[in-house]
Amino acid sequence: MDDMTDFRAEVRAWFDAHAPHDWKLALPNMNNAEYGDFQCKWLRTLGTRGFAAPHVPVEWGGGGYDVHRQAVIYEEWTRADAPALNLYPVSLFHVPGTILAVGTSWQKDTFVRAAVDGTVWCQGFSEPGAGSDLAALRTRADRVEGGWRVTGQKIWSSNADLADHCLLLARTDPEATRSQGISYFIMDMHQQGVEVRPIRQSTGHEEFCEIFLDGAWIPEAYLLGEENRGWQVAQGTLATERGPVGLEIIERTRTSLIELGAALGDDDTGRAAVVRQELARLTAHAEAVRAFAADMVDGAARGDASFGSASLLKIAFSELLRDMTGYASLISGLSGLVDPGQRHQVGFVSGDWTIDWLGSWGWTIAAGTSEVQRNIVAEQVLGLPRESRPGAQMGVNR
Amino acid sequence: MTEPWDYSELNADQREIWDVADKVLSAGHEDPVAGTALGWMGIGTDPQFGAMGGTFADLAPLLECVGYHAAATCATWTAGIAVPLLAASEHPDAALIEQLADGRHRVAIAAAPLPVPTDTGGEIVCDSLGGVDAAYLLVPLIRDQSVMLGLLPADRRVAEDLRSIDISRPWSRHHIDPSAIDAKNLVRAPDLAAAWRCARNRVFALDSVGTARAALQKTVSYALQREQFGRPIGGFQAYKHRVVDALLRLKLAQSVAYRAAADPSDGRLAAAAAVEASAMASFVCGEAVQLHGAIGLTWEAGIGTLLKRARANEIVVDDRANAMTLTTSPS
Secondary structure (H helix, E strand, C coil): CHHHHHHHHHHHHHHHHHCCCCHHHHHHHCCHHHHHHHHHHHHHHHHCCCCCCCCCCHHHCCCCCCHHHHHHHHHHHHHCCCCCCCCCHHHHHHHHHHHHHHCCHHHHHHHHHHHHCCCCEEEECCECCECCCHHHCCCEEEEECCEEEEEEEEEEEECHHHCCEEEEEEECCCCCCCCCCEEEEEEECCCCCEEEEEECCCCCCCCEEEEEEEEEEEEHHHEECCCCEHHHHHHHHHHHHHCCHHHHHHHHHHHHHHHHHHCCCCCCCHHHHHHHHHHHHHHHHHHHHHHHHHHHHHHHHCCCCCCCHHHHHHHHHHHHHHHHHHHHHHHCHHHHHCCCCCCCCCCCCCCCHHHHHHHHHHHHHECCCHHHHHHHHHHHCCCCCCCCCCCCCCCECC | CCCCCCCCCCCHHHHHHHHHHHHHHHHCCCCCCCCCCCCHHHECCCHHHCCCECCHHHHHHHHHHHHHCCCCCCHHHHHHHHHHHHHCCCCCCHHHHHHHHCCCCCEEEECCCEECCCCCCCCEEEEEECCCCCCEEEEEEEECCEEEEEEEEHHHEEEEECCCCCCCCCEEEEEECHHHCCHHHEECCCCHHHHHHHHHHHHHHHHHHHHHHHHHHHHHHHHHHCEECCEEHHHCHHHHHHHHHHHHHHHHHHHHHHHHHHCCCCHHHHHHHHHHHHHHHHHHHHHHHHHCHHHHHCCCCCHHHHHHHHHHHHHHHCCHHHHHHHCCCCC
């Protein structure tokens, strides 16, 4: 316990000394290149202490912190009001989670440390005709001498306009159906045959994109796992979205609730009393989500993850985020009406509550909608009968 | 093979406590002193008082199991609230603690702290969990903003049955003459109000988890067995999503309730556990009524019994003090 107290003090002092100031004022005027520089600089500053990727082993450029220390890092990060790393979720979570699990030594050496050090990655899973029903994807990778040529369209791909590489799913066996015959690739985004168009969201951000692929080149060495076995690899990628990434959101949500409660002071009359009652309810719920995540982490550390808990946690933290930001927006008075005009997303709990609330559905929809997760739990955990449908479900990407 | 509603983090001793309690309470959940011979009233209390020893965390699975069986036993509030508070007092009465821990005397506990008027005269009324035959009533008394813990024997109060919506446990109403309370009836202990609240919150949280778990299990069995439109109703997506929501709320509350049980010094976490688990249990039991259809409305099906116990717990713990604790920064 003393260890943890010392660690917290150390992390707090580090953030006090290194967190950027005035970044919220500067952000609205940044163009894409400036935003990329800002994110990269902060990532590398965090990286000096392993705080950018606290869950990734030290030998791969992360912090190698146990999950209790990860929670402390996210708490202190939030407390310091320091920016989130919105440009890097795929680089920091999906890439290490997938490549360290199934990649070749060359792939690990070439891509993982670089991703943790600031190459931008995006994910090419969903398509216009393949969202929750991801196995319906139609993008094709045709075998040619030395690799593949890819043709098709991807959508809902966060930061694809700024990305260096893409984690891509494409069909390699045109004869096979559904989840059979899909392969998992690394794709270079800087090439002929890759065109990216950002999509404007209701938040005003242009965070996710469409990717048009017209004969884009993928060399042999960029295949992840076995050819035609990409579906199994993708399950691992999606699992990373239902697990560790939730810890940061839970800590940020909880810290925000503590701050909103503290702002009430001792006033327990009139509107303050009503607000207090609802904040208490949300706070109790946030503590419960946090306790469940901590149990899951302890279970995983024992090698004893109970099946379905990742799906339950994903529903829990995404809906907590939605409910907390929604209530904060409602009680923020007329300031909740103001659009701060941020071109770039600055975290899911930025304090611009109405914008955060609008963005929160990103989490209840991405990485397998809440409804898909509920089906998984109902059928695979509770043993309730399936409704007839042609194949397995997965999710859309972030 | 664990079931989805089992708590994943129980150690072997805790699992055994659950298994024994499950067996005993399956045989008779209405016994108001069930578990006495097994030492339930003294789990978590120092063996110097003739008790079982162990920690509050060891008591947690018993508390959940009592809720699960909607059992009447006074073991929960005796072992969870009365005995530890008395044992932590400045001059613990070892003989009395031993008599409570071995079941010779029963105790009722106030549902809420009781304001005592400073002017003399008139009676105060205290609604309590525990039957009229309890030898003692344990009640936090608030006078001039300070809290004292009253331990009132039968001759200091007049008790009557309280006809509660919660038919699964005995409730009683006590009429107290404030002028009859003297120093002998008061227990002194450091941080008394916080300790009482923390203990009460932890007990009600775990009881609520057990109550909800019973309702959810009944619902899942019903979903698999009841057929409409030629197939089990649990196959309809509108139905199964509601069941999963109930499971999710249960699992979250279970985690926070057990984590609060494991850290007796964290009053804020205990408040979170009580508020979350009690609201969760009303929600889950309410969903169980709806998902059973008209059967859920009947007295006989027993879902209503669970719903009423859940709501009773929520009424007790959903108070201003918990709202205040949860909206004050953790130290």
